[in-house]
Amino acid sequence: METLEYTEAVAEATDPIYEKVKQSIPRFEWELAAPLIVEINRLKKIRNAVILGHNYMVPEIFHGISDFKGDSLGLAREARDTDADVIVFCGVHFMAETAKILNPERTVLIPDPEAGCSLSESITVEDVRLLKERHPGVPVVTYMNTPAAIKAESDICCTSANAKAVVESLGSETVIFLPDEYLARNVAKETDVRVLTWHGTCMVHERFTVEEIRAYRAQYPGIEVIAHPECSPEVCEEVDFVGSTTGMIGYLDSARGDRVIMITECSMSDNVEEAHPELEFIKPCAICPHMKKITLEKTLASLKELKYEVEVPEEVRVRALRAVERMLEVGRG
Numbered sequence: 001m002e003t004l005e006y007t008e009a010v011a012e013a014t015d016p017i018y019e020k021v022k023q024s025i026p027r028f029e030w031e032l033a034a035p036l037i038v039e040i041n042r043l044k045k046i047r048n049a050v051i052l053g054h055n056y057m058v059p060e061i062f063h064g065i066s067d068f069k070g071d072s073l074g075l076a077r078e079a080r081d082t083d084a085d086v087i088v089f090c091g092v093h094f095m096a097e098t099a100k101i102l103n104p105e106r107t108v109l110i111p112d113p114e115a116g117c118s119l120s121e122s123i124t125v126e127d128v129r130l131l132k133e134r135h136p137g138v139p140v141v142t143y144m145n146t147p148a149a150i151k152a153e154s155d156i157c158c159t160s161a162n163a164k165a166v167v168e169s170l171g172s173e174t175v176i177f178l179p180d181e182y183l184a185r186n187v188a189k190e191t192d193v194r195v196l197t198w199h200g201t202c203m204v205h206e207r208f209t210v211e212e213i214r215a216y217r218a219q220y221p222g223i224e225v226i227a228h229p230e231c232s233p234e235v236c237e238e239v240d241f242v243g244s245t246t247g248m249i250g251y252l253d254s255a256r257g258d259r260v261i262m263i264t265e266c267s268m269s270d271n272v273e274e275a276h277p278e279l280e281f282i283k284p285c286a287i288c289p290h291m292k293k294i295t296l297e298k299t300l301a302s303l304k305e306l307k308y309e310v311e312v313p314e315e316v317r318v319r320a321l322r323a324v325e326r327m328l329e330v331g332r333g
């Protein structure tokens with residue numbers, strides 16, 4: 001029978017992982033997490049499952065159980081390419097749905113089906129159809145942070161890693177860009193293509209302000225500030241680098257100073273600080289309540305009971321697939 005106690009064997013199996021997370025997880029919490037990690041990794045083999053972990057997962061998920069880690073573009077590629085029988089998506093619902101769109105033969109599971117996204121909820125199929133009617137012939141670029149039914153209405157998808165390249169790949173003077181207004185405006189600043197926007201926002205990134213960035217700079221002279229493009233254009237103007245979650249991680253290798261602040265969800269800094277002992281991370285507290293619905297306990301239940309299965313109606317899937325595949329051809333741009 002399985003044991004979920006912190007035994008010597010569990011300690012031996014998980015001590016190397018603890019080395020990576022000890023700055024953010026106290027020992028007593030780790031001793032609760034470690035047996036779950038061992039059990040998840042054991043079940044993963046039995047199920048022939050792969051765990052895809054988004055960069056915003058808590059460190060015990062990110063370092064402890066994720067076979068592949070990354071931004072939504074990187075994880076979509078991993079989902080497309082895996083031949084595992086089961087994909088457990090430690091991320092939010094639209095990411096798991098994208099995995100199903102790309103690799104329908106696999107069983108795709110999400111540990112909590114309520115892990116949504118404020119952007120995903122900001123637009124309906126009817127809204128998109130109305131926009132298309134109002135702007136006939138104008139191509140629709142849809143952010144990955146949307147449900148499959150919205151992707152199915154679109155010409156092409158994009159992520160924060162390739163939004164500008166996708167917009168420019170269409171050869172159109174004007175595009176409709178849905179649903180993130182800030183990402184759309186950030187792209188518009190960088191291109192000659194006219195970008196029509198919608199009024200969706202990310203509930204995490206919209207909260208950062210210019211005043212806050214200036215206050216960090218005043219408090220920590222020389223600090224490098226890097227941000228996600230779901231922040232407002234005004235905030236993005238104030239920072240040293242703007243990129244997708246994986247883009248931000250990559251940028252750390254060339255950080256000039258010895259202090260950085262990542263203007264994004266808080267787990268990002270926790271997940272990368274071990275790889276950058278030369279940097280001090282100033283951590284603003286910005287939690288995505290959706291990402292944080294994914295826990296070790298729920299991931300274990302997901303693998304045990306094969307829940308919650310993500311399904312996409314075939315008629316929607318094939319139309320959404322066109323838009324996602326077209327984006328994957330553009331790559332990171």
Ligand code: 13P
Pocket residue numbers: 055070071072073145159160161202228230243244245246
């Ligand atoms: P990335 O594609 O940059 O990982 O972003 C996904 C997301 O939800 C950011 O809030």
Ligand code: SF4
Pocket residue numbers: 092116117118119120145202203204205230265288289290291
């Ligand atoms: Fe959605 Fe924002 Fe959470 Fe990313 S951080 S999943 S965009 S609510």
